[in-house]
Amino acid sequence: MKYTPRVKQGLLRHRLDDQVLVYDSNADQVHLLDSTTAHVLELLDAGNSADSVAKEFTQKLGSDSSDELVALSFDELRKARLLDETDGDIEPLADLSRRNFLRKAGIAAAAGIAIPVIVTMTANSGYAQGCATSGQACGGSDPVCCTGLTCVNLGSGNKRCQ
Numbered sequence: 001m002k003y004t005p006r007v008k009q010g011l012l013r014h015r016l017d018d019q020v021l022v023y024d025s026n027a028d029q030v031h032l033l034d035s036t037t038a039h040v041l042e043l044l045d046a047g048n049s050a051d052s053v054a055k056e057f058t059q060k061l062g063s064d065s066s067d068e069l070v071a072l073s074f075d076e077l078r079k080a081r082l083l084d085e086t087d088g089d090i091e092p093l094a095d096l097s098r099r100n101f102l103r104k105a106g107i108a109a110a111a112g113i114a115i116p117v118i119v120t121m122t123a124n125s126g127y128a129q130g131c132a133t134s135g136q137a138c139g140g141s142d143p144v145c146c147t148g149l150t151c152v153n154l155g156s157g158n159k160r161c162q
Contacts, residue, residue, distance in 0.1 A: 004050040005074055005083040007041060022082060031080050032119040040073035040116070041082065050074070073116040080118045132161045 012023040020038035022031040033041060043053045050070065057066035077083050131146035132138045138151035138161045145151050145161035152162045 005044060005077070005085065007045040008082050008084045011082065024082065027081060029080075030121055031082065034117045036069065037073045037076050037116045037118055040070060041077060044083075069116065076116045076118045080120050082118075134161055136161050 008024070010025060012025065014021045014023075015038075016032075018035035018038070020033045020041070022033060022041075023029075024031070040053055043056060048056075054066050054070045057069055060066075074083070078085065132143045132149070132151075133146055134149055136143075137159065138145050139153075139159040149161040151159050153159050
């Protein structure tokens with residue numbers, strides 16, 4: 001692998017068992033990385049080259065599928081916009097489809113390696129699920145009112161969204 005991507009600056013991370021939750025404040029997006037992609041991101045952030053990342057997976061898997069596994073991880077990280085690609089030397093994946101890789105990755109599954117996947121959502125949609133709707137309690141430890149509503153004090157410490 002010639003191309004070694006760099007991890008985008010300013011990402012906040014939180015480990016959840018073997019997965020990693022990544023918040024990109026610039027894009028206001030939250031990404032959930034599977035264990036494989038999270039490990040690739042950590043190795044890249046530590047300054048490892050693409051070749052050394054692939055070697056680590058070769059040792060872990062005992063298979064020659066590690067280059068494809070790392071390439072798919074790079075591709076997932078690129079699609080989620082977690083890599084800094086301002087230098088313009090992006091190397092597209094060679095004739096590698098997810099289906100072909102899955103055929104070759106039986107060893108990865110046996111070794112407990114997750115196929116690279118990232119789930120992305122905007123932080124606003126997550127926020128909207130936790131807001132109070134019209135008539136619900138708000139303020140203090142209660143949720144904030146959803147967009148377009150205001151927390152109104154009705155007296156006696158009773159506050160509702162309207």
